[in-house]
Amino acid sequence: AILNHIFASKTRIAQA
């Protein structure tokens, strides 16, 4: 869950 959380943030910024 930790690595998925860390590396998901980039996708979220891209979508934001």
Place this chain on the structure above:
Amino acid sequence: WGKEGHYVTCKIAQGYLSEDALFAVKQLLPDSAEGDLAAVCSWADEVRFNYHYRWSSALHYVDTPDFKCNYEYCRDCHDSSKHKHRCVTGGIYNYTMQLKTAEAGPSSELNYNLTEALLFLSHFVGDVHQPLHVGFLGDLGGNSITVRWYRRKTNLHHVWDTMIIQSALKTFYDSNLSIMIQAIQRNITDNWSNDVSIWEHCAHNSTACPDRYASESISLACKFAYKNATPGSTLEDGYFLSRLPIVEKRLAQGGVRLA
């Protein structure tokens, strides 16, 4: 954990990585890993006694005050005199922050070594799930408790790092680590599927909650590791068969949480 424990934790984690995380991890892995995170999850143990990494040694464990069966970050990790967070939970916070900072955007003033951050984080998330890595300061997390594992003379910390897993491999898994990993993965999907979402989540949606992992470990250390393991005792099937489920669940939790 020993080599096997870290390999199992990281192999389980790899199966739960998202596409984005798997892509990022593969970019950060050293060539020597050949794309396999599990291949380098013991690296932090290999460099621990290397002069340049001597600062990292204290980051593999928590020193719990003797006979206290709970964990408190400020009491057990925060070395206020040096303003250091010198323990495994501090290490997990630190390397989670380094990887998140880098993900948030190229901040020029900070040049973290993100490959080391990934390898230290992967190792420490494993270690904090080994109950005696949050053991008592007085007996060095069981290292100074001499016991017999069947006929072999060893210490209680080594029993939990390595011996329980190696006996399980011989007794139940045909000495094949992949068979043991598959059995634990089946346990996760069949028996612990309702627990996985609880394992994965942290309060306030924070990325990691190592204080919770450490609290679980010191509680398990008191209930299972130290119990019936007084100095000089011989640990055999009674101890092995009742503690193996604890070890396998901690390896599963460490893997799911690392992912």
